[in-house]
Amino acid sequence: MNSTGVAIRIIVPLLLLLASTAYGAPAPEKDLTRLVQEGETYIRKWNISGASGKADAAIGLAETGEERHDAYYLKAVAEYYRGDYGAAREYAEKTLKAVRSGEKGEGDGFMEFIQNSVLKKPEFEEVKSEHFTIRYANPKDYIIAEYGKDVLEKSRFEIGLDLEEYPGDPVIVEIYPDLESFTAASTLPPENVEKTGVVGICKFNRIMILSPRLLPKGYSWSDTLAHEYTHYLIFLKSENTVPVWLHEGIAKFEESRWREEKRNVLSPFYETILAQALEKDGLVPIEKMHPSLALLDSAREAQLAFAQAGTSVGFLVDRWGNEGLTGLLEAMKARDDYKAALADVTGLDFDAFYASWKKYLAGKNLTEKIPGVKVKGIRISNTEGEKGDGSEDLVDIDNGKARGHTRLGDLLSTRGRLRGASYEYEKALGYDPGSPLISTRLASALHGSGDTDRALGILDPLMEFYPENVDIHxxxxxxxxxRGNVRKAEESYLTAVSINPFDPEVHTALAAIYEKEGRTEEAQWERKVLDILTQKDEKHE
Structure with a gap:
């Protein structure tokens, strides 16, 4: 799971126990039972090719209805995890038909889930890179799929180096066009998605994200892909033995590696909420993080859990090196007990490790770097509508007077009265100091009215505090x-793409840069993006 500034992304591991079900007198032990049991083990380890092979062999041996039930069940699950939804549905139906009328076998609820999930799946198109198959449904999400290839391949290389794990089979990535299809596929409750800000999940042997089209200002979808890919590697390397808090900690620790060499969780945002929690003795208990950070009480609590888990992994690597991290995953695979594995690697029992981590944080002299920081969930719309005037985010301003002055500033700005708009935005900041939403409006108005130096003075600290705010970029x-600084301009616009790639201004600017520099292929791509953004698609809009 990943964040939108305060949005969160979450992983919920599924440990399916695919039990053979006996009806009537028990059948004699034979190879079919062994094949199904081995297939179950492969599913748990996300060895889907192995599980599918065992299922095929079991189907060939099945004679009774009970045996066909178990063999088809394994095959249905394997195909669902493989991402072949047509085959998964076919075998789920065969599983349910293999039992006596009116009876259900153990786990048949999952067969019904497969049937319903497949029915609600969007009509996906695919683009492929060397190691990834990226699926999208809304034509505009093709933009994400194409940009995402580079993010994912870089993640594979860099995070693979850190965790010493490279998948053999192509990894499936699915971009969901609306909240309904995302929650149906991920099994996450819609209310938790919006409350805690879940926008991505790694589950069922694939990565699933919600299209950033559905958020007014997008979200850091590129870091989300890297975050969820890290979860994928953890599943493979540990053979599905890592608890949620550690899963999330490693993914948070690694999510920026595709674009940065140094791994650092302690951004000003996370430092601020950690400092507040430590001062008030308000850390999230590790036990509460299970089974999912998406099920915590609020966006703040979920983000705090990310900060705790991520810095605990940072502590592990700082003290015991990257070998400590990879060694812990190997020990988890061998022990299937995170406390025992942690003791093997660090020589500390869990309580001692936890106490040492708190001392590690205390030694960093954490401070509340962002005054009045606010942590909220996200607002999702299943219809794009006409956006761009900024009015949709006024609801995020809590203070009524600040909201009123901001609205008036927006009105003046649209009429070209930028000095008057600046005055209103400054008045708004008097009621809501430090608001990134109001501050970026003020910076834009100041720049438009010729006071660029003041605009930069506002934007510089905002960049450090709110790097996921697309308007800053x-x-x-x-x-x-x-000012003629083309390299910095390109960097800013590409960062904007990594948050909200659906703004025509960004691609118009990039196309102009590339055309001027003779970078024909890149310019053509940006023009293609502009064409996609201006096309109407009645099926999805």
């Missing part, structure tokens, strides 16, 4: 273009 891109 848009305003910086305009300023750098105006």
């Amino acid at each position: 848009l305003v910086l891109g305009r300023i750098y273009i105006e």
